[in-house]
Structure formats: C-alpha cells, structure tokens
Amino acid sequence: MALDDYITLGRSGLRVSPLCLGAMTFGQEWGFGTDEAASHAILSEYFERGGNFIDTANVYTKGHSEVILGNFLNKNFRRDRAVIATKFFGTMYPSDPNAGGANRKTIMQALEASLKRLRTDYVDLYWMHCWDKFTPIEETMSCLDDLVRSGKVRYIGFSDTPAWKTAEAHTLAKLRGWTALSAIQIEYSLLERTVEGELIPMALELGLGVTPWSPLKFGILTGKYTRENRHKASPDRGEWITSQLAKEKTFEVIDAVMAVAKEMQTTPAKVAIAWLQAQPGVTAPIIGVRTKEQLLDNIQLDIKLGAEQIKLLSDASKPKLNFPFDFLKGAGTFMAAETKINGEAYGESLLAPKTDADRFV
Numbered sequence: 001m002a003l004d005d006y007i008t009l010g011r012s013g014l015r016v017s018p019l020c021l022g023a024m025t026f027g028q029e030w031g032f033g034t035d036e037a038a039s040h041a042i043l044s045e046y047f048e049r050g051g052n053f054i055d056t057a058n059v060y061t062k063g064h065s066e067v068i069l070g071n072f073l074n075k076n077f078r079r080d081r082a083v084i085a086t087k088f089f090g091t092m093y094p095s096d097p098n099a100g101g102a103n104r105k106t107i108m109q110a111l112e113a114s115l116k117r118l119r120t121d122y123v124d125l126y127w128m129h130c131w132d133k134f135t136p137i138e139e140t141m142s143c144l145d146d147l148v149r150s151g152k153v154r155y156i157g158f159s160d161t162p163a164w165k166t167a168e169a170h171t172l173a174k175l176r177g178w179t180a181l182s183a184i185q186i187e188y189s190l191l192e193r194t195v196e197g198e199l200i201p202m203a204l205e206l207g208l209g210v211t212p213w214s215p216l217k218f219g220i221l222t223g224k225y226t227r228e229n230r231h232k233a234s235p236d237r238g239e240w241i242t243s244q245l246a247k248e249k250t251f252e253v254i255d256a257v258m259a260v261a262k263e264m265q266t267t268p269a270k271v272a273i274a275w276l277q278a279q280p281g282v283t284a285p286i287i288g289v290r291t292k293e294q295l296l297d298n299i300q301l302d303i304k305l306g307a308e309q310i311k312l313l314s315d316a317s318k319p320k321l322n323f324p325f326d327f328l329k330g331a332g333t334f335m336a337a338e339t340k341i342n343g344e345a346y347g348e349s350l351l352a353p354k355t356d357a358d359r360f361v
Contacts, residue, residue: 085125
C-alpha cells in the first residue's frame with residue numbers, strides 16, 4: 001500500500017491517504033519537535049510520495065504548528081491538493097472562559113484564528129478536540145453546520161469523545177438536516193484497544209471513518225524500550241509513558257511485535273502500524289515524526305500481515321472491555337439457539353425449553 005492508495009473517509013466522498021501526517025511536532029515551543037525548515041522538508045517528502053492528509057490543532061505548539069503549515073501551503077503549493085484537518089476546543093487564552101470549549105462563540109472565533117494562521121479560506125476537516133460537557137450538543141452541531149454552509153469548513157468530526165455522545169450528535173444532525181459527522185479521531189494501538197468496546201463498533205454502525213492517534217503509543221511500540229532500560233525513560237515524557245512501561249503486559253505485547261518484525265525482516269513500528277491498518281473501520285492512522293528519516297521509515301507500507309501474525313499480536317494485546325461486551329458474546333445463542341444467521345452458527349441454549357412439553361404456552 002502506498003500513500004496514493006487513497007481511501008474515502010467514512011461514508012463521505014473525501015479521498016485521503018491511508019496514513020495521515022500529524023503536525024503536533026511542527027514547532028519547538030513544547031520543548032520537542034522540529035523547526036520550520038525541517039517541518040517543511042517533512043511536508044514536501046510526504047506530498048511528493050502522494051500523501052494528502054495533514055492533521056493539526058489550534059493549540060499545537062501554541063499555534064505555531066498551524067503557522068508552519070500555512071507558510072508551506074502558500075509556498076509553491078496548490079492548496080486544494082491538501083486535505084487539512086485542524087481542531088477547536090483547546091484554549092489559547094487562559095482565564096477567558098469562552099476561549100476554549102465547543103460553544104458557538106468559541107468555535108467561530110477559533111476557526112477564524114486557525115484560518116488566519118493557516119493562511120487559507122477553509123479547512124477540509126474540522127474536529128471537536130474533546131467533548132465539552134458544559135455545552136448542549138445541539139449548539140455545537142448547529143454551529144458546525146453553519147460553518148459548513150458558509151464554505152469555511154468542508155467536513156466535520158469528533159476527537160476524544162464518548163461513543164454515546166458522538167452517536168447522539170450524529171443522529172441529531174441527521175434528524176435536523178444538519179451536516180453529520182464524517183469521522184472520529186481516537187487513541188488506538190496494540191497498547192490501547194479499549195476503544196473496541198464502544199467507539200469502533202459505533203463508527204462501523206454509523207459509517208464514520210476512524211483516524212487513530214498515537215499508533216505507536218508514544219514510541220513504545222518501536223521497541224526502543226526494554227525491560228532492562230525502561231527505568232531510563234525520562235520523567236519529562238510524562239505519566240502516560242512511565243505508567244505504561246511499569247506494566248509487564250506492555251512488554252508481552254512488545255515481545256510479540258518484535259517476534260513478528262524479526263520473522264518479516266522489518267521494523268517493529270511497521271508491524272504495529274500494519275496491525276492497526278488491518279483492524280475493522282480504520283481509515284488512516286496518524287503518524288507523528290520529527291525527521292524526514294522517521295517519515296520515510298513509517299510510510300514504507302511494504303508489509304501485509306498474515307492471519308496468524310495478526311492473531312499472535314491480537315492475542316498478546318487482548319484488552320479487558322467494559323460491560324456488556326463479554327456478556328453479549330453469548331447473546332446470539334440466547335436469542336437464536338440452534339440456528340445460523342448471516343454465517344454465524346449458534347449452539348444449544350441452557351435456558352430455552354427443549355420440547356413442547358417444557359413450554360408454558
């Protein structure tokens with residue numbers, strides 16, 4: 001699979017690359033990342049190889065990420081070729097209660113500021129970065145519909161939002177004749193699979209594209225951390241990483257990834273991304289890189305995992321999902337014992353009566 005093997009985003013007609021380039025590393029205001037020249041080199045390489053899908057946010061590197069991307073789009077580049085996704089919700093002005101969130105005032109000012117930094121008239125995909133529990137979802141969806149109708153936004157999606165709230169928003173939009181959601185953005189990897197309980201089934205049912213962030217779990221799935229050196233991980237990387245490295249389960253997953261990588265003579269990162277791309281509903285994992293070399297390593301989509309390799313990785317990383325996921329595994333037999341529906345065969349039920357004499361009718 002190559003970057004120009006485009007795929008439509010959910011049930012929309014928007015064509016995007018099978019790997020999205022994350023721009024959170026553009027700018028060095030957070031103490032890491034790349035300067036503008038290096039960021040532009042990464043962007044050039046990505047587009048030259050057929051990529052077209054870029055993901056950023058208003059708050060990434062304090063707004064500098066959007067500025068860097070905007071400068072690139074206005075330098076010998078045809079803007080319409082790119083699918084630019086950015087986000088609202090994060091505040092750029094602490095102490096101002098309306099500077100962040102998903103109310104109408106916030107969304108409209110956030111978009112205008114993003115358009116200015118991006119130096120463009122529109123964004124292709126506008127994400128709600130997180131769920132705003134203080135704002136009625138009708139207000140958020142009505143505003144987003146207005147922005148689509150104005151031409152300043154092409155498609156909309158939700159990031160980091162519960163399945164029940166996403167489904168409510170999507171259904172409400174359909175009912176009201178507003179612009180419905182096209183995609184969700186969620187954390188998803190071999191080390192974060194709890195989304196398979198509610199979010200992934202919801203996306204499949206509603207026809208939403210899925211763009212997973214952190215497909216390598218903050219670099220852990222590259223194999224650079226081992227049981228022996230895990231204590232050397234810098235505390236500056238945050239509790240998300242240090243807590244993950246404290247779990248033996250993490251290294252059981254890494255062991256499986258390393259075994260498959262050795263078998264296929266490839267890198268652990270490629271194995272982890274290939275597993276993710278093979279999962280139902282996944283459209284385009286978001287990859288974040290700091291160098292052109294890292295980009296080239298991650299976009300070489302030259303492996304396809306076999307069924308046994310996928311099973312090995314899936315078994316090693318199997319999550320414990322919330323109720324009623326496990327309970328519903330037996331629902332088929334409970335509902336339709338000793339029948340076969342859509343290719344699924346159901347066995348004998350311990351609850352159902354066996355003969356007419358057993359039934360109270």
